[in-house]
Amino acid sequence: MTAPMTSPQFKDNAHRALGDAQLQKALGNVRHAVIERRAAAAAALPEFEALRDQARDIRDHVLQHLDIYLEEYERKVTAAGGHVHFARTGDEACRIITGIARRRGAKSVTKGKSMVSEEIGLNGALERAGVEVIETDLGEYIIQLRGETPSHIIMPAVHLNQEDVEQEFRKRHTHLDAGRNLEDAETLLAEARGILRQKFLAADMGITGANFLVAETGTSIIVTNEGNGDLTQTLPKVHVVVASIEKIAPTLEDAAAIMRVLARSATGQDMSVYTTLSTGPRRPGDVDGPEEYHVVLVDNGRSAMLGTEFQDMLRCIRCGACMNHCPVYHAVGGHAYGWVYPGPMGAVLTPSLMGVDKGGHLPNASTFCGRCEDACPVRIPLPKLMRHWREREFERHLAPVRVRAGLSLWGFFARRPLLYRLGTSIAMRAMGWLGRKRGHFARVPFAGGWTSYRDFPTPQGGTFQAQWKKREKGRQGISR
Amino acid sequence: MLLFIGSFNLYHTSLPPASTISRMERGAAETYFCPVVRVGNLATVEQDDKDGRITTGNQGQRRPRVALLVTCLVDLMRPSVGFAAVKLLEEAGCDVVVPSQTCCGQPAYNSGNRATARALALQVMDRFSGVDYVVAPSGSCAGMAARHYPELFTHDPNLAVRARAFADKTHELVSFLTDILGVTSVSATFEHTVTYHDSCAGLREMHVKRQPRTLLESVEGLKLVEMKDAEVCCGFGGTFATKYGEISDAIVSEKARNIDSSKADVLLAGDLGCLMNMAGKLSRQGRKMEVRHIAEVLADMTDAPAIAAPEDGSI
Numbered sequence: 001m002t003a004p005m006t007s008p009q010f011k012d013n014a015h016r017a018l019g020d021a022q023l024q025k026a027l028g029n030v031r032h033a034v035i036e037r038r039a040a041a042a043a044a045l046p047e048f049e050a051l052r053d054q055a056r057d058i059r060d061h062v063l064q065h066l067d068i069y070l071e072e073y074e075r076k077v078t079a080a081g082g083h084v085h086f087a088r089t090g091d092e093a094c095r096i097i098t099g100i101a102r103r104r105g106a107k108s109v110t111k112g113k114s115m116v117s118e119e120i121g122l123n124g125a126l127e128r129a130g131v132e133v134i135e136t137d138l139g140e141y142i143i144q145l146r147g148e149t150p151s152h153i154i155m156p157a158v159h160l161n162q163e164d165v166e167q168e169f170r171k172r173h174t175h176l177d178a179g180r181n182l183e184d185a186e187t188l189l190a191e192a193r194g195i196l197r198q199k200f201l202a203a204d205m206g207i208t209g210a211n212f213l214v215a216e217t218g219t220s221i222i223v224t225n226e227g228n229g230d231l232t233q234t235l236p237k238v239h240v241v242v243a244s245i246e247k248i249a250p251t252l253e254d255a256a257a258i259m260r261v262l263a264r265s266a267t268g269q270d271m272s273v274y275t276t277l278s279t280g281p282r283r284p285g286d287v288d289g290p291e292e293y294h295v296v297l298v299d300n301g302r303s304a305m306l307g308t309e310f311q312d313m314l315r316c317i318r319c320g321a322c323m324n325h326c327p328v329y330h331a332v333g334g335h336a337y338g339w340v341y342p343g344p345m346g347a348v349l350t351p352s353l354m355g356v357d358k359g360g361h362l363p364n365a366s367t368f369c370g371r372c373e374d375a376c377p378v379r380i381p382l383p384k385l386m387r388h389w390r391e392r393e394f395e396r397h398l399a400p401v402r403v404r405a406g407l408s409l410w411g412f413f414a415r416r417p418l419l420y421r422l423g424t425s426i427a428m429r430a431m432g433w434l435g436r437k438r439g440h441f442a443r444v445p446f447a448g449g450w451t452s453y454r455d456f457p458t459p460q461g462g463t464f465q466a467q468w469k470k471r472e473k474g475r476q477g478i479s480r
Numbered sequence: 481m482l483l484f485i486g487s488f489n490l491y492h493t494s495l496p497p498a499s500t501i502s503r504m505e506r507g508a509a510e511t512y513f514c515p516v517v518r519v520g521n522l523a524t525v526e527q528d529d530k531d532g533r534i535t536t537g538n539q540g541q542r543r544p545r546v547a548l549l550v551t552c553l554v555d556l557m558r559p560s561v562g563f564a565a566v567k568l569l570e571e572a573g574c575d576v577v578v579p580s581q582t583c584c585g586q587p588a589y590n591s592g593n594r595a596t597a598r599a600l601a602l603q604v605m606d607r608f609s610g611v612d613y614v615v616a617p618s619g620s621c622a623g624m625a626a627r628h629y630p631e632l633f634t635h636d637p638n639l640a641v642r643a644r645a646f647a648d649k650t651h652e653l654v655s656f657l658t659d660i661l662g663v664t665s666v667s668a669t670f671e672h673t674v675t676y677h678d679s680c681a682g683l684r685e686m687h688v689k690r691q692p693r694t695l696l697e698s699v700e701g702l703k704l705v706e707m708k709d710a711e712v713c714c715g716f717g718g719t720f721a722t723k724y725g726e727i728s729d730a731i732v733s734e735k736a737r738n739i740d741s742s743k744a745d746v747l748l749a750g751d752l753g754c755l756m757n758m759a760g761k762l763s764r765q766g767r768k769m770e771v772r773h774i775a776e777v778l779a780d781m782t783d784a785p786a787i788a789a790p791e792d793g794s795i
């Protein structure tokens with residue numbers, strides 16, 4: 001089962017988010033700190049722009065030959081003693097993974113951060129199968145305690161403030177001394193670490209996502225800042241990698257090239273603290289590693305995007321830069337988007353994977369300011385792709401009636417210049433006369449979306465074209 | 481095992497890589513369009529290689545012929561911006577014509593209505609023929625023609641070539657003055673502390689950033705101060721401002737805070753849509769702030785009341 005969705009209620013979600021003072025305070029971090037760090041990291045590397053081109057080209061190449069690379073990857077994983085499972089849908093992926101858990105009699109599962117597992121609703125599926133799931137990424141751990149979903153693809157708990165976390169820990173970790181000091185981030189971190197350590201040791205199975213699946217070697221790579229991924233995949237007897245099909249990198253070198261833009265775009269780091277590679281299960285003589293190694297490759301609607309105008313979206317390397325730079329994300333946060341993927345990338349991906357009838361608000365809720373495209377390390381033309389969704393919606397008459405009516409009226413006049421000039425010149429003169437004293441209108445019929453929040457400036461009166469005509473008559477000019 | 485992704489292979493192998501397509505189009509543009517471009521070439525002004533300044537007048541070249549894409553907002557809301565643009569262009573040595581026009585098609589385009597957008601783009605391209613340049617006092621409308629018209633006609637090779645050529649001669653006003661005409665200063669006086677908002681399309685599609693600042697610095701009496709996050713969207717976004725009014729309001733409120741803390745007494749920008757949004761918010765908040773299009777200041781035409789300000793000029 002895919003994750004629950006409230007995207008059709010985007011406006012209500014946004015309304016709630018805008019009124020949530022705690023959330024607004026937390027979003028302050030995204031509005032500046034991460035943006036500045038990324039800018040500094042990019043500026044410090046003269047070849048950054050060239051690396052972005054290279055990363056884009058590698059990703060495009062992969063998408064053009066995805067079938068070949070997936071087969072090669074599968075061969076290499078199998079040769080290393082691992083198992084590859086292909087899942088058409090999220091449900092199928094969940095069935096495969098719960099099947100492995102059941103077969104191995106797993107009671108508890110530790111998980112590294114994985115957005116695709118959120119997408120397919122894996123935690124719920126495992127819990128329904130009687131398996132305890134423990135998120136080990138600190139942010140994921142916190143939101144799991146709170147029963148929430150991630151609000152950002154790399155900073156899942158970015159919607160929370162430190163005091164929210166302290167409160168949650170006091171509520172949940174009742175076996176610890178109630179008078180303990182939890183005032184700074186370090187003590188919170190230490191407490192979570194202490195608890196997670198026990199869980200790591202007790203886990204029967206570890207599940208991680210993947211940043212890259214390297215076709216040439218059959219290796220899966222994850223990058224983290226906490227090292228939780230390492231413990232998740234080396235301590236338990238079974239390691240399951242769950243990843244979407246487009247995560248392929250042809251060679252280790254290609255993965256390394258993309259990594260150079262990934263961390264810089266995501267957090268402004270030159271590199272994430274941990275880069276963990278795993279290839280197959282433990283071999284004879286290895287000091288650690290799982291007995292069983294599985295990779296579950298999830299399609300869940302992606303192959304249907306290939307060969308369409310939305311293929312470029314599959315270049316995404318999940319760095320989060322687009323949402324970090326998005327004014328709409330800054331205003332409403334990630335949960336308002338109503339599904340797993342927020343911000344500009346979510347605005348393209350959600351309708352692609354869940355249908356534009358459900359995700360239709362998201363590509364519309366953009367000012368097309370273009371800052372996301374400017375920041376995207378693999379140069380995905382996000383506004384253009386959002387516009388393509390608007391086109392599909394328009395074709396299917398999904399836009400609200402009033403908006404459609406207004407625009408077609410405008411279109412009707414705009415295509416009839418004579419009528420347009422006559423109509424607008426009268427209308428503007430009238431409006432200019434009506435509003436000349438104050439200089440603005442506090443209310444304009446049919447423009448409540450505007451005037452509920454701001455005044456509407458009074459037109460100067462008379463159109464430019466009418467006045468120009470007069471002037472040119474005087475000068476015997478050349479205007480047609 | 482791979483059956484379910486087998487279907488796209490067929491599709492893929494039958495298509496040339498994207499880079500080949502764009503190369504083909506570019507090649508076609510050059511060969512096909514040569515005779516038509518020649519007309520334009522004759523009229524192109526001579527540029528000194530060193531600093532890009534125009535040499536017109538005494539050398540006997542004819543003045544560049546510029547069609548003003550006045551934009552529907554300026555046409556309807558604030559004609560004074562159009563006259564300021566004309567003045568700047570004429571003073572920089574251009575012959576300005578104003579073809580009869582309505583709208584560049586952007587509202588339709590961004591609402592997913594490609595058919596109407598295409599019809600309007602064709603209308604503009606038809607009416608704006610026979611000139612050397614098309615110039616708009618708006619990064620957004622110039623961006624529509626310069627960046628998006630070609631997108632609208634990708635499946636019609638002839639129109640694609642026309643759209644490409646049209647795109648190439650379309651410019652945003654201020655960057656046209658500096659980058660094409662080589663203007664480095666204006667003769668204007670404006671005794672105010674101003675801050676300049678970088679409108680998104682101007683900044684990111686038309687690369688307008690330092691040009692307005694260069695010219696503003698030449699205005700006598702003007703002091704330019706930078707606000708925080710000048711490059712961040714004001715929340716206008718065309719129909720976004722009304723469709724998602726509440727979110728738009730949150731974004732423009734943040735912008736208003738930054739404008740306010742810049743300590744400027746005048747806010748300038750190069751796009752009337754953004755200006756109306758910001759002026760409307762500042763006015764609703766009762767802030768004392770004069771809001772104008774940059775062309776008005778550069779052309780020394782600041783007599784008209786500021787945007788959203790009352791007739792008597794008081795704010």
Ligand code: SF4
Pocket residue numbers: 315316317318319320321322323345372375376377378379380
């Ligand atoms: S769309 Fe681009 S910027 Fe956004 S998450 Fe993906 S790679 Fe990063």
